[in-house]
Amino acid sequence: MIKFEHVSKTYPNGVKGLQDINLEIQDGEFIGIIGMSGAGKSTFIRTINRLNDITEGQLVVDGIEISSLKGKALRRYRRKVGMIFQSYNLVPRISVIKNVMSSLVPDMSFGRVLFGAFSKEDKIKALESLDRVSMLDKAFIRTDQLSGGQQQRVSLARTLAQNPKVLLADEPVAALDPVTAHEVMDDFKRINEELGQTVLINIHHVDLALEYSKRIIGIRSGKIVYDGPVAGITQDVLDLIYSKDEAE
Numbered sequence: 001m002i003k004f005e006h007v008s009k010t011y012p013n014g015v016k017g018l019q020d021i022n023l024e025i026q027d028g029e030f031i032g033i034i035g036m037s038g039a040g041k042s043t044f045i046r047t048i049n050r051l052n053d054i055t056e057g058q059l060v061v062d063g064i065e066i067s068s069l070k071g072k073a074l075r076r077y078r079r080k081v082g083m084i085f086q087s088y089n090l091v092p093r094i095s096v097i098k099n100v101m102s103s104l105v106p107d108m109s110f111g112r113v114l115f116g117a118f119s120k121e122d123k124i125k126a127l128e129s130l131d132r133v134s135m136l137d138k139a140f141i142r143t144d145q146l147s148g149g150q151q152q153r154v155s156l157a158r159t160l161a162q163n164p165k166v167l168l169a170d171e172p173v174a175a176l177d178p179v180t181a182h183e184v185m186d187d188f189k190r191i192n193e194e195l196g197q198t199v200l201i202n203i204h205h206v207d208l209a210l211e212y213s214k215r216i217i218g219i220r221s222g223k224i225v226y227d228g229p230v231a232g233i234t235q236d237v238l239d240l241i242y243s244k245d246e247a248e
């Protein structure tokens with residue numbers, strides 16, 4: 001379980017990214033996070049894997065206050081919380097399977113990744129993850145020969161191979177055409193249903209968020225202005241989420 005208790009994040013330049021966030025996320029939820037550009041969606045999910053440190057409050061994951069984690073404990077924690085980015089974050093000139101396996105040995109040098117010093121177990125794990133996102137047949141292709149949608153699936157497989165409990169995705173389909181975006185969202189849905197991983201997705205397209213999520217968190221100016229089921233999203237709620245704050 002992830003628990004935000006009075007969490008705020010003020011950036012060093014004084015910008016308030018998050019203000020007094022209080023909520024709980026249960027294991028296995030599928031949550032879409034919506035809001036205008038600059039509302040704080042990325043800041044919100046990045047606090048969960050400590051890419052952003054919070055400045056006030058407590059963020060407790062499975063009973064541990066994560067702000068206090070350091071060194072090895074922080075690295076171990078981060079492996080439980082996988083992150084998928086809009087820009088895929090893959091190495092283009094190596095094979096798909098090497099990209100996936102490199103997540104299993106994060107401290108391996110690039111040279112060793114290139115020359116393939118991986119165990120049989122790593123290879124099996126990587127192939128299983130690629131199979132989960134229907135990319136098994138592309139395992140030995142060079143990554144830069146794949147389309148954007150295929151690269152995003154590899155990126156998902158790469159994160160899945162670490163067997164995380166939580167998947168955070170920051171605009172994973174923003175760069176994709178509508179058909180491919182649906183395919184990638186279908187992967188997230190299947191993984192959530194079959195493996196029970198908690199999924200939190202920042203998403204610009206409200207229709208996609210409503211189609212795939214069970215719960216919607218609406219953020220405006222760093223504050224939660226809606227937190228509830230998809231069924232509760234009315235035009236009034238959308239107007240509230242997508243209106244400018246009086247202070248702006």
Ligand SMILES: Nc1ncnc2c1ncn2[C@@H]1O[C@H](COP(=O)(O)OP(=O)(O)OP(=O)(O)O)[C@@H](O)[C@H]1O
Pocket residue numbers: 011012013015016017035036037038039040041042043044
């Ligand atoms: N490193 C930073 N330093 C200072 N301010 C930042 C930093 N990162 C984000 N911000 C500010 O924090 C606020 C929230 O940004 P955030 O990136 O979380 O929004 P977002 O909802 O994800 O936007 P988008 O949809 O455009 O990605 C914005 O005002 C942004 O300018």
